[in-house]
Amino acid sequence: IDENRADHIRELVADWHPADIADLIEQLKSKDRSTFLVMMDGELDADVYSDLDENVRDDLVEEMEPAEIAAFITELEVDDAVDVLEDLEEEEQREVLNEIPMEDRAALEEGLGYEEDSAGRLMQRDLIAVPEYWTIGQTIDYLRDTDDLPNEFYEIFVVDPRHFPIGTIPLDRAMRSKRDVFVRDIMDTEQKLIPVDMDQEEVAYLFQQYRLTSAAVINPSGMLIGVITVDDIVDVISEEAEEDLLLLAGVSEDDLFENILSTARTRFPWLLVNLFTATSASVAISMFDATMEAIIALAVLMPIVASMGGNAGTQTLTVAVRALATKELTSANMWRILGKEMFVAALNGSFFAITIGLIAWAWFGNPLIGMVIAIAMVTNILVAGTAGMLVPVTLDKLKIDPAVASSVFVTTTTDIIGFVAFLGLATFVLL
Amino acid sequence: IDENRADHIRELVADWHPADIADLIEQLKSKDRSTFLVMMDGELDADVYSDLDENVRDDLVEEMEPAEIAAFITELEVDDAVDVLEDLEEEEQREVLNEIPMEDRAALEEGLGYEEDSAGRLMQRDLIAVPEYWTIGQTIDYLRDTDDLPNEFYEIFVVDPRHFPIGTIPLDRAMRSKRDVFVRDIMDTEQKLIPVDMDQEEVAYLFQQYRLTSAAVINPSGMLIGVITVDDIVDVISEEAEEDLLLLAGVSEDDLFENILSTARTRFPWLLVNLFTATSASVAISMFDATMEAIIALAVLMPIVASMGGNAGTQTLTVAVRALATKELTSANMWRILGKEMFVAALNGSFFAITIGLIAWAWFGNPLIGMVIAIAMVTNILVAGTAGMLVPVTLDKLKIDPAVASSVFVTTTTDIIGFVAFLGLATFVLL
Structure with missing residues (x-):
């Protein structure tokens, strides 16, 4: 067109x-x-x-x-x-x-x-603040007579003479009240105050947790300097969730509309890390080259153990990263949830160990190969469950965003443990 | 305690x-x-x-x-x-x-x-609706005299005699207006109406796209029956983003607080699918067992090719799934973005192909092995970029949630292509 x-x-x-x-x-x-x-x-x-x-x-x-x-x-x-x-x-x-x-x-x-x-970046500076000794009538007249008002607002803030916020009145309540009511008599005194330097992720958490519609922003000395409304938060929430999603996949930021060079650059670091970890997994494999030369079936089967471990680990990891972000996973319930993950891993691990053991037995006609892969599988899935929980929790304690680095650690662990458990056990049992 | x-x-x-x-x-x-x-x-x-x-x-x-x-x-x-x-x-x-x-x-x-x-599930039924011939004064008196009002509201809806919504008045505007102004003279007539059966994801999209604070919900005949406010949407947005995150990792729902059995059950299907795909990758490998027996270095190196492809594929895939969810990726720009992904894959792919080629050459002292792995690597990363885009877009066209099934298809593709390209080329070049 x-x-x-x-x-x-x-x-x-x-x-x-x-x-x-x-x-x-x-x-x-x-x-x-x-x-x-x-x-x-x-x-x-x-x-x-x-x-x-x-x-x-x-x-x-x-x-x-x-x-x-x-x-x-x-x-x-x-x-x-x-x-x-x-x-x-x-x-x-x-x-x-x-x-x-x-x-x-x-x-x-x-x-x-x-x-x-x-x-400070999220807030609007325009807001309505009135002294506590005003009446609703005075407030309404003030609103009618002032031209320079915010575009849209949901609350009237009540401040003391130092301009410290002391209460809020939702607009609907103000409208329902008679003109001679004092604002201090109908204001809510419980309000969440947001320091101007608070991180937006923290702000979004407060809004979600307490179902806020708007909140006062204060400067370090406690004065009311702005207001954040829930519609500003909507974008923050989807950005933050998107960030976790992209980081877990090894993309540093949303790059759909970036040019080719910067896109390649944002994806490069993760691939580089992966090259190192994949190479170290290969080094682990190479320690068993004699075993594989003797029984080539092992080389054929070994990716299955690593892949199942990697997937089980990613499942636990993703749940843990998300639960850390929403503060559902804390030091208080960490050990209990780790225990649960171990049981889950044992359940699913045993099922898949037996299944793959039977497949391997049928395929290569050797029950020992089946047994070796079954034991390696259940071990690796248990390791995956443990690493999937402990890695993000530890990173979080170290103040590193668990979404960024967890995946590498967990999949490297499951790759190496998978290969070593399988080939090592095979060397011991089959040779 | x-x-x-x-x-x-x-x-x-x-x-x-x-x-x-x-x-x-x-x-x-x-x-x-x-x-x-x-x-x-x-x-x-x-x-x-x-x-x-x-x-x-x-x-x-x-x-x-x-x-x-x-x-x-x-x-x-x-x-x-x-x-x-x-x-x-x-x-x-x-x-x-x-x-x-x-x-x-x-x-x-x-x-x-x-x-x-x-x-219909998100909306509140309590709302304020007034006829267009009322004045602001009448509206305010109505608000003051009626006890059974919604807890909190930001807008007054204006309806015609059939109770069809015809406009809205933000509360702040109502407060600023004189008592004798007619509501029809100050109402906004442009409003997004939400059919009661619209999916919540779609509703959340409308709120984000048009920065809505609240919107009228209408029944199939067009009557105003409820209102959805932005604070209801906050939860929907984080749920939907979380859902994508979990689905991509193969977890069907947030299971942190579920018991062991149901957690194991929600994670089982994905692991089962992965067992099948990993086994089919093994079948692909087994076709080249003679080649691997001859040159065991191939067995040692082969996971690197698959792993790099899998990671590159996941990067593209995640960006694509997210862009589909936010409607940034559409049929209009799909081919252009696919082209971009191919360039990105070619850039990063060439770099890593050369790097791993040199590593393999140095490790096993055979330049041909280096060449084979380099070619397999760049091929697989190109395939990964293509599959990472086309799989989610195709699923989306088929009305299947791309977050659910994309990962399987993409990683299976990169695994099998990775192994076959590497081992197949090796059979051809090295034997």
Whole structure:
């Protein structure tokens, strides 16, 4: 459709939702993306940019002049604008900031000052805070008379003279109350306060755990400086879950819209680690080359033991990584759950050991080969269950993200134990 | 601490948040859980139950009498109550429902009538709907005079005489408006309507895509029957992401708090499938037993080729599964992204092929072995990239969840191709 029919496309897209336009842009080839932007000729809603995938957005922004960037950034909410800014090179960032009117610039610079993935980045600075001695009537009049209000809000914050948050009033409660009621008489005094430097994963956990809709953000001295609402959290939750998923598979970040070189680069480290571990498994195998030369059936069967161990280990590992992330697995119940995993491994391990033992016996006509593979199998699945639990728990204790490194350790363990148990036992029994 | 000091514990727990009490119960051993409940002696907030992990809750509920269940269920919100009810056996469900007052029972029965994981299960039935000819003043008076209001709400729905939703007014806007403004003059007319039978994954997608805070649920004839708010969606999003993670690892559901037997059962099918695929890989290897007997180095090296292919395949696969779930990967950009994956595979594949080729040459002093493994490696990584993309996309087209079955297909492919390419080429070149 992209054959320069600019008017037609502009019309077509005119009443689309920004998020849908963003999706359209993501689907286009890189070249077509710029063409599309030129066609739209600045008529694009600024929200389209904040809905774009980060990689795609960076590509587009790279081609824009500082003044253009400044123009659309000013229309974004502060947190979205900061997202765009922080991906720019330092010099360009400065140039863009210079183009932005003073009062907006201060907010952006403050936002850039908070660490990435911290509560400070997630929060909105616009909020409604009223003193406790006001009445609902005063509050409503204040809302009606003030123009510069947040776009949308669900709660009114009540603060003391030092601007410390002391309570909240859900909007619906405020609406239901008579005008002469004092805010202090209907406010909730129990609220979760979020320090501005709290990690976003922690913030998301609080929102999920306590089913929060919005929460006050405070600076180190305790003053109310912002608010985080549940819709900001939705993205954090899916990002964090996605991160675990990708990390477990050895991909450092979502690379669908990245270019070939950076994609190859994000996948490289894991493959390199895997080359080392696979090679060390081969070294383990090579210690038994005489045994394999004597009975070639062993070389044929050995991948089965390693593969079953690897899979059983990955199962336990994934459950453990997820349970650590959701704080369901703690030092309090760790040993109990490890015990459970051992029983599960023993159950499934015995079944598959007997099955593969019978298969091997039938295949190579030697009951001893069947016995050897059965024992190696049950051993390896038990090891897999143990490693699948202990590795992520240990990494977590060492403050290393268990999603990143667990897989390597667990599969290396099951590979090597699988090969050594099988070939070692075979050397002992069959030769 | 659980030495029968009931008073002490009751006191300790008295002002905890229900979610924290639920966590405490999850951490206890099964036996201690019942003891704890007896200690609390019915003083437990009903919300504790809805925050419990499903497996733990089912265990507890199993020990309760229908009347007890009915008593705490009545205090829950309808969607949480339905969650508890649906896990009961049919007969017990009936008994519990009989204990529940008529007016609540109807809502529960209606809730049970919707399919699991549908919008109908997520929605709240309590909402505020006003006719378009009302003024803000009338609306506020209505809110003040009506006792039976939803716990919390963020929007007022505007309906026509047939009770079809025609607009929404965010609460903050209602508060800011003068009393004599008509609701139809300030309502948003663009709203996403959610059919009651829509799958929750689809609902979550709409909320994320359009950054919704709440949305109207309509029945098949178009009438407003409920509302879904973003805090209901938070749980859906983390559940769905978790599901993908677990399914990719071959675990059918979160089994941390399940008992040993059901855990073993949920992990069994995948291990069984893996036994078949690993055995078929062994059959492929056995075709080359003469080659391996002649050059035992091949048996030593062969796991490396399969393992590298498996890992490269898993990387592509995971990115693809996630991108399908978030609708970033579509038929429109599929071929382009497949092309990109091939380039990435060629880049990384060549690097690792050369590296492992040199290692093998140095190790066994035979340049031909190095060449054979290098060619097999690059072939297998290219196959891995292709399979990692095409398998999930094809499953998705066939309406099969790509997270469930992709892994098997991809790793079987890379195992078999890895072994056959390496050993086959070796037979050809080295013998």
